[in-house]
Amino acid sequence: MTSITERAAVRPRSKHDWLLLLLKARTLVALLLVLAFFSFAAPNFLSTANAILISKHVAINAFLAIGLTFVIITGGIDLSVGSVVGLTGMIAGWLVLNGIDIGFGWSIQFNTLEIAAIVCLAGILVGGINGILITRFNVAPFIATLGMLYVARGAALLFSEGRTFPNLNGNPDYGSDSFPLIGTGNFLGLPVMIWMLIAVTMGAAYIANRTPLGRHIYATGGNERGAALSGVRVARVKMFVYMFSGLMAAIVGLIIASQLRAAHPATGEFFELNAIAAAVLGGTSMSGGRGRIIGTIIGAFVIGILSDGLVMMGVSSFWQMVVKGLVIIAAVVIDQAQSRLQARVALAQEVTQSR
Amino acid sequence: MSAARGHATHPIGLSIRRAVKVYPGTVALKNVDFDIRMGAVNVLVGENGAGKSTLMKVIAGVESLTEGEITLDGRKVAFRSKDDAVANGIGIVFQELNLFPDMTVGENVFIAREPLRFGLSIDHKTVGERTRALMQRLEQDIDPDTPLGRLRIGQQQIVEIAKALAQDARILILDEPTSALSAAEVEVLFRIIDELKAQGVGIVYISHRLEELIRVGDYITVLRDGEITGSRTMEGVDIPWIVQAMIGGKSKDFSQTQAHEFGREVFRAEDITLPKAGGGFTVDRLSLSVRAGEIVGLYGLMGAGRSEFLECIMAQHPDSSGHFFMDGKEMRERHVAGRIARGIALVPEDRKRDGLIQIMSVRENITLSSLAQFATGFHLSLRKEAARAAEFIKRMTVKVASPDNPISSLSGGNQQKVVIGKALMTGPKVLLMDEPSRGIDIGAKAEIYQKMRTLAAEGIAIIFVTSDLEEVLALSDRIIVMANGRLSGEFGPDADPARVIAAASPAKPANKNKEIAL
Numbered sequence: 001m002t003s004i005t006e007r008a009a010v011r012p013r014s015k016h017d018w019l020l021l022l023l024k025a026r027t028l029v030a031l032l033l034v035l036a037f038f039s040f041a042a043p044n045f046l047s048t049a050n051a052i053l054i055s056k057h058v059a060i061n062a063f064l065a066i067g068l069t070f071v072i073i074t075g076g077i078d079l080s081v082g083s084v085v086g087l088t089g090m091i092a093g094w095l096v097l098n099g100i101d102i103g104f105g106w107s108i109q110f111n112t113l114e115i116a117a118i119v120c121l122a123g124i125l126v127g128g129i130n131g132i133l134i135t136r137f138n139v140a141p142f143i144a145t146l147g148m149l150y151v152a153r154g155a156a157l158l159f160s161e162g163r164t165f166p167n168l169n170g171n172p173d174y175g176s177d178s179f180p181l182i183g184t185g186n187f188l189g190l191p192v193m194i195w196m197l198i199a200v201t202m203g204a205a206y207i208a209n210r211t212p213l214g215r216h217i218y219a220t221g222g223n224e225r226g227a228a229l230s231g232v233r234v235a236r237v238k239m240f241v242y243m244f245s246g247l248m249a250a251i252v253g254l255i256i257a258s259q260l261r262a263a264h265p266a267t268g269e270f271f272e273l274n275a276i277a278a279a280v281l282g283g284t285s286m287s288g289g290r291g292r293i294i295g296t297i298i299g300a301f302v303i304g305i306l307s308d309g310l311v312m313m314g315v316s317s318f319w320q321m322v323v324k325g326l327v328i329i330a331a332v333v334i335d336q337a338q339s340r341l342q343a344r345v346a347l348a349q350e351v352t353q354s355r
Numbered sequence: 356m357s358a359a360r361g362h363a364t365h366p367i368g369l370s371i372r373r374a375v376k377v378y379p380g381t382v383a384l385k386n387v388d389f390d391i392r393m394g395a396v397n398v399l400v401g402e403n404g405a406g407k408s409t410l411m412k413v414i415a416g417v418e419s420l421t422e423g424e425i426t427l428d429g430r431k432v433a434f435r436s437k438d439d440a441v442a443n444g445i446g447i448v449f450q451e452l453n454l455f456p457d458m459t460v461g462e463n464v465f466i467a468r469e470p471l472r473f474g475l476s477i478d479h480k481t482v483g484e485r486t487r488a489l490m491q492r493l494e495q496d497i498d499p500d501t502p503l504g505r506l507r508i509g510q511q512q513i514v515e516i517a518k519a520l521a522q523d524a525r526i527l528i529l530d531e532p533t534s535a536l537s538a539a540e541v542e543v544l545f546r547i548i549d550e551l552k553a554q555g556v557g558i559v560y561i562s563h564r565l566e567e568l569i570r571v572g573d574y575i576t577v578l579r580d581g582e583i584t585g586s587r588t589m590e591g592v593d594i595p596w597i598v599q600a601m602i603g604g605k606s607k608d609f610s611q612t613q614a615h616e617f618g619r620e621v622f623r624a625e626d627i628t629l630p631k632a633g634g635g636f637t638v639d640r641l642s643l644s645v646r647a648g649e650i651v652g653l654y655g656l657m658g659a660g661r662s663e664f665l666e667c668i669m670a671q672h673p674d675s676s677g678h679f680f681m682d683g684k685e686m687r688e689r690h691v692a693g694r695i696a697r698g699i700a701l702v703p704e705d706r707k708r709d710g711l712i713q714i715m716s717v718r719e720n721i722t723l724s725s726l727a728q729f730a731t732g733f734h735l736s737l738r739k740e741a742a743r744a745a746e747f748i749k750r751m752t753v754k755v756a757s758p759d760n761p762i763s764s765l766s767g768g769n770q771q772k773v774v775i776g777k778a779l780m781t782g783p784k785v786l787l788m789d790e791p792s793r794g795i796d797i798g799a800k801a802e803i804y805q806k807m808r809t810l811a812a813e814g815i816a817i818i819f820v821t822s823d824l825e826e827v828l829a830l831s832d833r834i835i836v837m838a839n840g841r842l843s844g845e846f847g848p849d850a851d852p853a854r855v856i857a858a859a860s861p862a863k864p865a866n867k868n869k870e871i872a873l
Binding site: 210211212213214215216218219222223225226227228229230231232233289290 | 671715719723727730781
């Protein structure tokens, strides 16, 4: 009885199967469409210089989106990343300019590597606080990270009384003169930040696909109760994803402070929304359990190319927002259509089986 | 099939013909014919998973039939939603209460049908008055303005009945209405039923308490594995007849015991107590021990605390007290992972909710508890994982074309085999199985019983929970009966079915309970 269904499941290429395949690859299709459209419609779109420029814009969003992908796969959300970008940027600026004052007229100064490490730890710490609120105190992720959004932004403003830390050129005496290179340096013809993005993407994809932790992240989002009963340490998994998301925000904070050679406390406002959009566009399901790092990267590129391309075409920023919003909604509508189609195909198979 | 056809005194109000209902994974109804006679109590009985609830959901418009037709007063109908069924005079009181604890009794009774003033604002006065009138009719002293959550479960059930009555139901379906009622409340309910019958209301009454059915019923229909196995008037029906129709002659294929010696005690629970929200205990000072290779059947009615006991073993209830010992050493781990590491594995009752990650593949599900076996450091060897998954899929005889197919594409029986495979991959010494044969077809059941026998012969201790009398009698080396959270009886493999049932009944008068309790 069962073997019939299973054979039916393997029997390939009905009309439905093609449609499903097309729907599954929708982000890639969207990417190809925007690429084709802008190479045709926007002048100078297809040039190496432009490609690198767009990539740099995309990278900022992509880091955050990778962090959020993990969080969303577990069924949570992290609204605080934009504020954490601002906060960690300010920490970086402070460390470059002032070091840590230990009193008696002494201060500790750091080299670039140490600054980067401290800033990353700060991001992880903020993510850890989110994680503790969510796992230990049972605060809904939306609320916990919404609170953190305000706290982190306020802290960033408190750092400088709302002023900008300017001229973050570093000091050769302390070994921090290489600080601006994080965001502006090149290595083998590509910007350092793109290399960082490649490394982080590969690392995240590795975690997702090739480690028990990755499997546990998907299981937690797919069915938290079931995962817990199977021996998955759900609380630990959640701690990890929020800390990882904090780390991603810290990296972005570093890059922006380094790129601009200045740290402004308002940096990163609304970044969380762009990052969520990229993850969702890349096929991450807001209800958890589903999503791929590579999909998120493609999603980030779709959004990035869309906004840069529209700018190059001279479309007003008001229309850009409308278009971006429509694309995100369309992505989710298609996602729902795909699930429905999949469910219908599955049920049709069950009915055949019952005969 | 139907001995009760054509009773002029009780006209048929609603009838279902050739009903088939397919769920992903199971066929819940197979060619079912069912009549509801007006002015009479139509009793529906069958084991858990026999299809009673599905049949009622179809009548109440919650689910629609895959095939078959429903006739109401001689005309064909198809209920598209619950509202549709309600508009046609069908009311249902579900086994699981569908109430809102933070709203008042009145608001609950009139939920989604609030009487309005000028079509805008809720007419609280009418809500209060009509609810008070209903409560008087039900002989209950419940204030319409009390928040529902403050009522006892039994009173909440009365509110649910009031809700159905408020909709002027001509057909009233009561799904296990007495499971949470006290003896006095049951008497009230029976009086209400008599009154409704006199008014010509057709009542469908579902219950596991057989004496109750015989007392209250006029017609009886028995379901087994989605098929009707008996349908007649209540005249001359006795408990043996019902039991016979419910569990059949020799329908299920129980494999023979594989003779083997039991080893020493591997697992012991001492004084496990789990307090219930709102007073009382879900599990009440339960102690038991299991030896290697022994199959212990934990029998009882729904709500006896069996599943909760297993959950306590798996560290799911932090507020439970008592001690567990594994090989004589106490288990103090507070995580499932720790308990699994000590050699305990659970096959949960609700496959869908607790057992499987529906959106993952067969392979990912079956290895989920054992990923550490394939990892060096943090690197997961997909090759090792695939090999082990394939091995267990073969061992459990899961019928699937590829291990990478989604788990949801499998039938219920094969899904259950994956859940058991997942538990076995952790290499357990004690296997806990909660309703291992629920919702799967007969063939798969036989395979799972066979598997349990083999595992026991290999020296694994098994504690399994079931509501299926035949199953517990045929499979267990020892039967432990629970009622109201307590151990209410312990029997050998050749126990007398009647005594097992008696021990499981949460006897209504408190003194009877004490007799049975040890």
